[in-house]
Amino acid sequence: MKGQTYVITAIIVTIIIAVFAVTNVSMVEVNYLFWKVESPLILVILFSVLMGGIIAAAVSIIKIYRLEKDSKKLRNEIEQLHHVMQKHGVKIPKPSKTDGNEADAKSKR
DSSP: HHHHHHHHHHHHHHHHHHHHHHOOOOOEEEOSSSSSEEHHHHHHOOOOOOOOHHHHHHHHHHHHHHHHHHHHHHHHHHHOOOOOOHHTTEEEEOOOSSHHHHHHHHOOO
């Protein structure tokens, strides 16, 4: 259900941006650092939205990569601790490769 809400929200936002961009078709002057360019406002709006999406995606990908790296490091640390505990005679079940969501979902049923 959460995924469907995300998709529906994304479609609605896309439609709003498209309608907003299409209603603004006049020519505008855009000042960059060293030059000026005259272009339709629709292109400026769509380019800005596109660049915002690309930047947000890049930041998200970097964060996901870091979280995966931390998760892998913590899993390895847990496994090492289990080996140490077994070495000292403490019996503990080996951790599963899942992230624990399946166990939480089964306990809530």
